[in-house]
Amino acid sequence: MDSIAVSYDDLIPNNVNLSGDRRLQRALEGWHPGYIDWWNSMGPDGFQEADVYLRTAVSVDPKGWAKFGYVKMPEYRWGILLAPAEEGRTIPFGQHKGEPAWQEVPGEYRAMLRRLLVVQGDTEPASVEQQRHLGKTCPSLYDLRNLFQVNVEEGRHLWAMVYLLQKYFGRDGREEAEGLLTRRSGDADRPRILGAFNEATPDWLSFFMFTYFTDRDGKMQLEALAQSGFDPLSRTTRFMLTEEAHHMFVGESGISRIVQRTCEAMKEAGIEDPTDVDPIRALGVIDLPTLQRKANFHYAVTLDLFGAEVSTNAANAFNAGLKGRFQETKIDDDHQLTGDTYPVLRFEGGAFKTVEEPALSALNARLRDDYERDAAGGLKRWNKVIQKAGVDFAFSLPHVAFNRQVGAFRDLPATPDGEVLSREAWDKRRDEWLPSDDDLAFVNSLMEPVQEPGGYAPWIAAPKVGIDNQPGDFEYVRLKG
């Protein structure tokens, strides 16, 4: 049981016996002030003094891993928590399949593993930076609290990656850990590593879309890392996944509440046609076609995060046993993929067709396909909300080739339906598929803060149940002054 209990006596709560490793403890304690500086300068702007009703992980045991209470964010206890070790765990895939899982970094894979950790770690503070101004336009205290919960947990995920870097990578690891605090989302000179994490999150619709689509990529990546033969990485990411679920909840339920509110307002006003945009916007709600365009944008940007469809890096990481497939242990094959193929979509000779690629090098394509299925689930739910309201409209995911900047479909002028046009024709119709300046200006015009307990902005419905089962008018954030 000892490895499950979190030691709150130390400055850094942990269940990794930090006090038993003086060198590591000093390294982390040395990193901590820089982290707090980063949080104060790049974390939520204007709310560092507020009391926020947050959950804190106190134990990784399912029966009590989350405790709720009011906390000032800079005083949040960011800890290092690993899921319990599995007795006798073996490497589940790749050329080392069946060997005991590594408890130390194998020398030959040091550089590759470090890169995986840095790329994953870099996304965590990046999203906090992207979202730092959102608090000022919160549609409710409930949503404000959810934003901050996402933010502090992204902060904790950064800690999780920094722990691995400092514990297993010595001086290199310490330098990388510093680097994670130095890069800045959207900064021209020292940007974050991945493109999508340099896009601003300018409004709450973008935030919900981001947590739905882009955090879901995070989930897929974490799932793949949770399979890792490097046991500390597997255990770290397994626990992170339980927190990541909340982020996806914020996105899926956020969009769902917007959709619900729009449909309600249309019905109340007797508007039947969902494409009758101006009168719908006059009601102060977001029209469904604009939501579809926002979804198109975020989906395409997120697909880019999966990288090139065919990739030797991904093959190497799999072969080495460092990064598996989504739910690797539930897949029924040899988990080594020697000689297997995987169908990858290509645009060749003027048409889309699937090409059988060596399964090992097509791992990114496979993860992206898994993502597509996973992402479609929420759209189904949103469509049920629309259906229930009796409005004739349905969301759909755009074609994978639509509006891509990375991979085989880069710069291909494909429509959301998968029709390939001339560049000129595509450009002319762009605003049918992607949010126009006008769309964004309209959404932005709705972003007026609502800070009364139990109050909600007119463009979003109240949630079905409160966080931690709190009543509807619960004061999730106590603002100061």
Added chain:
Amino acid sequence: MTTPIRQHLIDPEICIRCNTCEETCPINAVTHNEDNYVVDPAICNACLDCISPCPTGAIDNWRIVSTPYSLEEQFEWDELPEEDENLTLEETAPGAVEEALEDEVSRLLAEAHAGLGGKSKPPASASTPYVNLYTRGEPAVAKVAGNFRLTDGTTDSDIRHIVLDFGSHSFPVLEGQSIGIVPPGVDAKGRPHHVRLYSVASPRDGERPNHNNLSLTVKRDVAVVEGVRHEGVASSYLCDLKKGDEVKVTGPFGTSFLMPNDPEANIIMVCTGTGSAPFRAMTERRRRRRETRGTLLLFFGARTPGELPYFGPLMKLPDRLIRKELCFSRLDDQPKEYVQDRMRKKGDGVAALLGEQKTHLYVCGLKGMESGVTEALESLCREAGLDWKSLAERMRDEGRYHVETY
């Protein structure tokens, strides 16, 4: 007909298919298709491991059914089906499964709530409690952080305020819930001691806020039979604990004797002796949150002020937070006064509150107080033109009337 069971279900409207429950379930009772996550009724043993990690609350849904919904049915749902209100779990002890999921404790709670005369329900605005996180087989180990005598040294009534610290183990409780204490050792027949229930006397954020502790109010149980002094096993064990001692704790238990979260709700509390524990918790909850919109009205009886637990701190609470009606049955220069007498005296005020839809009534203490309190309620209602019997039933069904006596 088959015996109704309580089936664990997931609300498909709220669930986001994050897979956390499936990942968490230690016995693989959760599965999914493309649309829904579902619980296999043939496998699930209601261990509740999946409840806390769920980010949406979708996981915490239960239906009493005569035939469990199959996986195939659950896969097809867009929303949860309505519950058949005609089905109950009367075959087991009333309220058994809901309250504790542990037979021994369920029996104790069913006995304690028997005075209510029907199935007890939680207030509509109560938080959902955790129950049965720790069992006899796997108890939580708490450390005693303090043990203070509450009653005057001059009286023979020894009532203690005991603070238990759960360290790094989560032990979430709500005001009104109980915990189980299993005294160490065995009884005269060599069997392990029975579990004893004690109401938590501190609010949900702890005796000392956010330090993962809670407090109990425990009276040393003493009986003198034919000139020989007998002490209760569990109460003496608790009263004799020293700071730093370790105690095995089960629970938390209880899903109906809970406080309304609604700050507008009026709460009438009637108690004697250590029956004050849950009311101390509720009052402290409101005090810390500075909630003074709803009325708190306390009828509290003891033999003398020196034997009334928390007399000093209670006197310091401002009237705008809580109206205190303290009455004593052994004051030298005054006639005996019991809680029911004071309730009659304040009959108009009580009846006026009972007439309000937002009023909740709680009775907690020794079994012996029940009949007197009921009679007082009947008479004060009669005088105000109310019918206590039908009002009691309505309040009970609406989760606004609660009795816990022992």
